[in-house]
Amino acid sequence: MENRITETLKILTDADKEACETVHITENEPVSQKKRLFIESYGCQMNFADSEIVASVMREAGFATTSEAENADLIFLNTCAIRDNAEQRVRTRLRQLNVLKKKRPGTLIGVLGCMAERLKAKLLEEEKMVDIVTGPDAYRDLPRLVEEAETGQKGVNVFLSREETYADISPIRLNSNGVTAFISIMRGCDNMCSFCVVPFTRGRERSRDPYSIVKEAQGLFNDGYKEVTLLGQNVDSYKWLGQPGISAVTEEHTENVSAQTQVNFAQLLEMVALVSPELRVRFSTSHPKDITDEVLYTMKKHDNICKYIHLPAQSGNSRVLEIMNRTYNREWYLERIDSIRRILGDDCGISQDMIAGFCTETEEEHQDSLSLLEYVKFDFGYMFAYSERPGTLAAKKFIDDIPADVKQRRLAEIIDLQQRISLERNQRLVGKVQKVLVEGTSKRSDEDFSGRNDQNKRVVFPRENFKVGDYVDVMITDCTAATLRGHAVVATEVLQ
Numbered sequence: 001m002e003n004r005i006t007e008t009l010k011i012l013t014d015a016d017k018e019a020c021e022t023v024h025i026t027e028n029e030p031v032s033q034k035k036r037l038f039i040e041s042y043g044c045q046m047n048f049a050d051s052e053i054v055a056s057v058m059r060e061a062g063f064a065t066t067s068e069a070e071n072a073d074l075i076f077l078n079t080c081a082i083r084d085n086a087e088q089r090v091r092t093r094l095r096q097l098n099v100l101k102k103k104r105p106g107t108l109i110g111v112l113g114c115m116a117e118r119l120k121a122k123l124l125e126e127e128k129m130v131d132i133v134t135g136p137d138a139y140r141d142l143p144r145l146v147e148e149a150e151t152g153q154k155g156v157n158v159f160l161s162r163e164e165t166y167a168d169i170s171p172i173r174l175n176s177n178g179v180t181a182f183i184s185i186m187r188g189c190d191n192m193c194s195f196c197v198v199p200f201t202r203g204r205e206r207s208r209d210p211y212s213i214v215k216e217a218q219g220l221f222n223d224g225y226k227e228v229t230l231l232g233q234n235v236d237s238y239k240w241l242g243q244p245g246i247s248a249v250t251e252e253h254t255e256n257v258s259a260q261t262q263v264n265f266a267q268l269l270e271m272v273a274l275v276s277p278e279l280r281v282r283f284s285t286s287h288p289k290d291i292t293d294e295v296l297y298t299m300k301k302h303d304n305i306c307k308y309i310h311l312p313a314q315s316g317n318s319r320v321l322e323i324m325n326r327t328y329n330r331e332w333y334l335e336r337i338d339s340i341r342r343i344l345g346d347d348c349g350i351s352q353d354m355i356a357g358f359c360t361e362t363e364e365e366h367q368d369s370l371s372l373l374e375y376v377k378f379d380f381g382y383m384f385a386y387s388e389r390p391g392t393l394a395a396k397k398f399i400d401d402i403p404a405d406v407k408q409r410r411l412a413e414i415i416d417l418q419q420r421i422s423l424e425r426n427q428r429l430v431g432k433v434q435k436v437l438v439e440g441t442s443k444r445s446d447e448d449f450s451g452r453n454d455q456n457k458r459v460v461f462p463r464e465n466f467k468v469g470d471y472v473d474v475m476i477t478d479c480t481a482a483t484l485r486g487h488a489v490v491a492t493e494v495l496q
């Protein structure tokens, strides 16, 4: 039974907002005589990265992107199915687009991504304005599906692949600040967390050829980018078993990889870090059962691998973790945290995902989630009320029995505590100098720049004569739970 609750996602930083709440839309490309494509992307960073693949595939088919749905010949919604409210948002948007389609009957509408994969052809019956339904592994087929739709036939391709990684497709960077970019290193997920729809919507886990990843990072760096984030549902289980191929990178890197036929995540991280000391490397998401000390030591070894780990906990109670099928318990999680602190120190940023009100969770078990937060002192977190997803193990095995108001109250308690801890963690940095990569103008004031420090915290400071893409040493003078504020310092001040 789908228990429709109003979920609350508390946003703690602007970076979080970008990752979870913002809907990304395409920008205008300055070309004429091409058909216009508008893509609106929902959900996680993987989806935003996928939209860049889609834009690339469609450019080959003669489409240029536009920022205005009203002027588009083709509209794609790249959707998320992780919680019910994500899907409801898309349904609302489809109704708005239906009005537009009535005014411009030639406009084609495609639903892509996880919601398309979950609902398949049923979506065409439920939402009559939709012409194309395409799952995450079928984007190469989009030009054909669009051609068919242009002749009035509805098109569906929700085939899930065991091989597709889109390794050979150069993504078109959408919504780019020209400084930071995402690189997908793997697709799908083989974990069967009982609450999660991802294994059903994104299929089996597969890792992308490391040479193509390093080549993409090198290309971005050559184009002026200063930070890449390696993306996967569970990056620590990245494993490439292919033969060494021809590397397009420097001799040093070729040597580094040619000796081995198997590349794990720690090795991949090092290969990307070696592209340039000026290129920051981040990654997401780590899984507590898989993150190894080898990864932590690789982070320590390279200054340009950011000291920040997103390590979803989901619950602080071992029984709940067991029925979530997370395959670790509280003690295991805390041991991993202790290892992070031992190897990377207290300053390493750590963030969490937490689910409130999972099936059968008692008040005492909820208290364990709160005490986990107290113990770890996470820098920030993404916190959710449990939303039952049809077809998942939890939906089949358990009753979604925690009343909506109890879920909301528990969620609010988790969020309040995390806010307090985030503020404490940020206050520790007041009076210290942080290296910030400038990403753009602050949303609040044109006079200020905004960027992130090593630990992924948003830092705002007066722009002076700096430019986007500069690394700036910023003395932190003030903070909230979400943002650090400060001013640039000259080298002598840094040394004091």
Ligand code: SAM
Residues within 6 Å of the ligand: 044, 082, 083, 195, 196, 197, 198, 232, 233, 234, 285, 287, 312, 314, 353, 354, 355, 384, 385, 386, 387, 388, 389
């Ligand atoms: N692969 C990552 C992992 O294992 O942590 C994250 C995947 S998921 C896109 C992001 C987060 O959504 C999860 O960590 C979990 O906290 C949350 N989530 C997933 N399914 C959910 C559900 N049914 N209800 C509420 N939150 C959910």
Ligand code: SF4
Residues within 6 Å of the ligand: 189, 190, 191, 192, 193, 196, 197, 198, 199, 233, 234, 287
């Ligand atoms: Fe979902 Fe678990 Fe896979 Fe993350 S690891 S995507 S929560 S099944």
